[in-house]
Amino acid sequence: EAGVTQFPSHSVIEKGQTVTLRCDPISGHDNLYWYRRVMGKEIKFLLHFVKESKQDESGMPNNRFLAERTGGTYSTLKVQPAELEDSGVYFCASSQEVGATEAFFGQGTRLTVV
Amino acid sequence: KQEVTQIPAALSVPEGENLVLNCSFTDSAIYNLQWFRQDPGKGLTSLLLIQSSQREQTSGRLNASLDKSSGRSTLYIAASQPGDSATYLCAVRPYNTDKLIFGTGTRLQVFP
Secondary structure (H helix, E strand, O other): OOOOEEEOOEEEEOOOOOEEEEEEOOOOOOEEEEEEEOOOOOOEEEEEEEOOEEEEOOOOOOOOEEEEOHHHOOEEEEEOOOOHHHOEEEEEEEEOOOOOOOOEEOOOEEEEEO | OOOEEEEOOEEEEEOOOOEEEEEEEOOOOEEEEEEEEEOOOOOEEEEEEEEOOOOEEEEOOEEEEEEOOOOEEEEEEOOOOHHHOEEEEEEEEEOOOOOOEEOOOEEEEEEO
16 A cells, blocks of 8 residues: 655755645545644644645645645645745645544655745 | 653664653643654654553554653663664644644664
8 A cells, every 4th residue: 555645755946936745645544734844843733634625724834835635635735935944844644534543644845945 | 832852852872772762742631642763865654653541552672651641752662773773753642633743853873
């Protein structure tokens, strides 16, 4: 069974450009999460989807970030326009149920904004 | 506000030693606690998940304990090997939310 898959693994863009990150969760997992680690800091929650609905987007830093999960399958996270402080590693995770179940993470997308 | 702290931040030991990594959290109202491993440039690999009602979990040479009332968890690694070198992260899932709160991790190096 395939794990959580993220594309691309690395992205280098210029300030002001747009970048779209993609996450394919484990098949059958209704819950999908985005997290981010910026340099020197701990991994922080961005948002949580249950199927195609946003359950919690309290961690989204600002309105330059837009997450979608059309059809409740894969998800995209778009940053537009990107700023220097958006650089970091963006992780996606999925779980079968909410609450007490294990979360499985992808390999992350390293975003560098120059 | 839940905060998670991991001590030490870095650890370098010779092969064969038994290790203890510490994780503390400020609010005991949690569903569970999860330990992860991250290799350089790679994603997070789940090692152990301890539910709030459990005291410990074991997988191979790894043993994780949870003392929810005191806000502490330890990850015990027996007979460490160079392949154990990685960053170890703990994360708690608070009640009334479905997000994980992460610590900053312990960077472990095991040398031959």
